[in-house]
Amino acid sequence: MRVVITGMGIVSPIGTGVDQFWNAAINGVSGITSIRSFDASSQHSRVAGEITEFNPADFLSAKQVEQTDRFTQLALQAASQAMADAGSLDSYQPRRLAVSLGSGMGGFSTFESSATRRLQKKSIPPFSVPRIMANSAAAWIATKYGLKGVNLTCSTACSSGANAIGMALDLLRSGKADAVVTGGAEACVLPLTMTGFEALQALSIGFNADPSRASRPFATGRDGFVMGEGAGILILEKEEEAIKRGAKIYAQLAGYGCACDATHIVAPDMDGQVAAMQAAIEDAGLTSDQVDYINAHATSTPLGDVIETKAIKQLFGAHAWEIAISATKSMIGHSIGASAAIGSIATIMSLHTGTIHPTINLDEADPQCDLNYTPNFAIQKKVQVGMCNAFGFGGNNASIVFTNL
Amino acid sequence: MDIAELETKVIEFIASKAEKVDASGITTASRLEDLGFDSLDTVQLLFDAExxxxxxxxxxxxxxxxxxxxxxxxxxxxxxxxxS
Structure with a gap:
């Protein structure tokens, strides 16, 4: 049984809708700017990948806006695109339609604003809890589209979106669902989350005057990741059913692997990354020399990009230099639980179009990062097998393999 | 604000939040339930009224x-x- 992608939707700092996103990505457009959504003057890191032209009132009632956090609103927007793209799922029983979504922080925007009000001894919005809870977005998607089957939310920090897509694959393979709306959503360009990552010295602080150059995976001078936000949604179903209902098929979701470092709560570990990539390739029934493209986790931290490079070399050996690698985060920053869903869409578009988007700001690579990262300009390459990596706090490593049919 | 003025303002406020009625359909005797506010809507209404x-x-x-x-x-x- 093969599982295929039949619909996609995205809200990102470089575009809403797959076409707009992909056109910007292959042209190397940066979505990183000075923070506009709040007064960031007291932050050390004052740049982010924000979604600016987004008004939830365009597609939600006033009541729905009041009852949803921004991460849910972004997820609903991406889901509406993906559902429209996939076409009617009416041939499936509602109880066989599932949702599997990832979010690292859930409704943290509501958490921050409600906590602030509480500390000021003001009342808090009555829907604070259902806005904050991590499964809010999955529940709202189910409610909007009548998806009455399994409804899961995965919160594994930066790998949430990848794990959610992997869980969706498992649901289809195990026969627990016939179609799954999956992906990830995150909206944490916020004072508290950013201060928290600043305290870990994880964010870029040296490019506040030159935001578009701040996210620079694999490049010299990189000094941390840039906070981003967004949502990516995929519609997955079994190939034979998709063909039967006449759906357009983008690619196959062929394999999923995950592994926990079990060593440190935040430090990356090469062995865990190798294990996740290897498991995904084996799960797809492939060998490592068949991988043509890797959408790297590549957050632009000094340590993380080197470890991922080492992991790729460890697993792929000499073939590592033949793989085209690129870092979507160079353009949109790190959207935590949405990042692997967006990276998966970029991977699928590479398979689908034969174009690989660049890693921007890569004028001079770190000597320890010596693979082919598709610097600054898109390339044309036929991609048969593409992999998306996601490595998260908690020592969580997840990789997903997509193939052309 | 005298009581008549308060009545007018509260009715206008509730009308702005009600999905089914406008101010002309609301009196002080109107029950929130009859105006389309269920218990959760009422909680939200009171929060907004704060x-x-x-x-x-x-x-x-x-x-x-x-x-x-x-x-x-x-x-x-x-x-x-x-x-506010």
Missing amino acids: EAFGVNFDGEEVRGLRSVGDIIDYISKHPPTVS
């Missing part, structure tokens, strides 16, 4: 507010405590 009228809807008595007149009574008996 901002609008500078009153803190707090404590057990809030759960007994059923009609437009109940809300007007409550606001008139509680001095403004919060600022």
Whole structure:
């Protein structure tokens, strides 16, 4: 049984809708700017990948806006695109339609604003809890589209979106669902989350005057990741059913692997990354020399990009230099639980179009990062097998393999 | 604000939040339930009213507010405590 992608939707700092996103990505457009959504003057890191032209009132009632956090609103927007793209799922029983979504922080925007009000001894919005809870977005998607089957939310920090897509694959393979709306959503360009990552010295602080150059995976001078936000949604179903209902098929979701470092709560570990990539390739029934493209986790931290490079070399050996690698985060920053869903869409578009988007700001690579990262300009390459990596706090490593049919 | 003015403002406020009726269909005797506010809608309505009228809807008595007149009574008996 093969599982295929039949619909996609995205809200990102470089575009809403797959076409707009992909056109910007292959042209190397940066979505990183000075923070506009709040007064960031007291932050050390004052740049982010924000979604600016987004008004939830365009597609939600006033009541729905009041009852949803921004991460849910972004997820609903991406889901509406993906559902429209996939076409009617009416041939499936509602109880066989599932949702599997990832979010690292859930409704943290509501958490921050409600906590602030509480500390000021003001009342808090009555829907604070259902806005904050991590499964809010999955529940709202189910409610909007009548998806009455399994409804899961995965919160594994930066790998949430990848794990959610992997869980969706498992649901289809195990026969627990016939179609799954999956992906990830995150909206944490916020004072508290950013201060928290600043305290870990994880964010870029040296490019506040030159935001578009701040996210620079694999490049010299990189000094941390840039906070981003967004949502990516995929519609997955079994190939034979998709063909039967006449759906357009983008690619196959062929394999999923995950592994926990079990060593440190935040430090990356090469062995865990190798294990996740290897498991995904084996799960797809492939060998490592068949991988043509890797959408790297590549957050632009000094340590993380080197470890991922080492992991790729460890697993792929000499073939590592033949793989085209690129870092979507160079353009949109790190959207935590949405990042692997967006990276998966970029991977699928590479398979689908034969174009690989660049890693921007890569004028001079770190000597320890010596693979082919598709610097600054898109390339044309036929991609048969593409992999998306996601490595998260908690020592969580997840990789997903997509193939052309 | 005298009581008549408060009544008008509360009715206008409730009308702005109601999905089914406008101000002409609301009197002090109107029950929130009949205006289309279920229990969760009512909680949200009172939260929004805090901002609008500078009153803190707090404590057990809030759960007994059923009609437009109940809300007007409550606001008139509680001095403004919060600022929007």
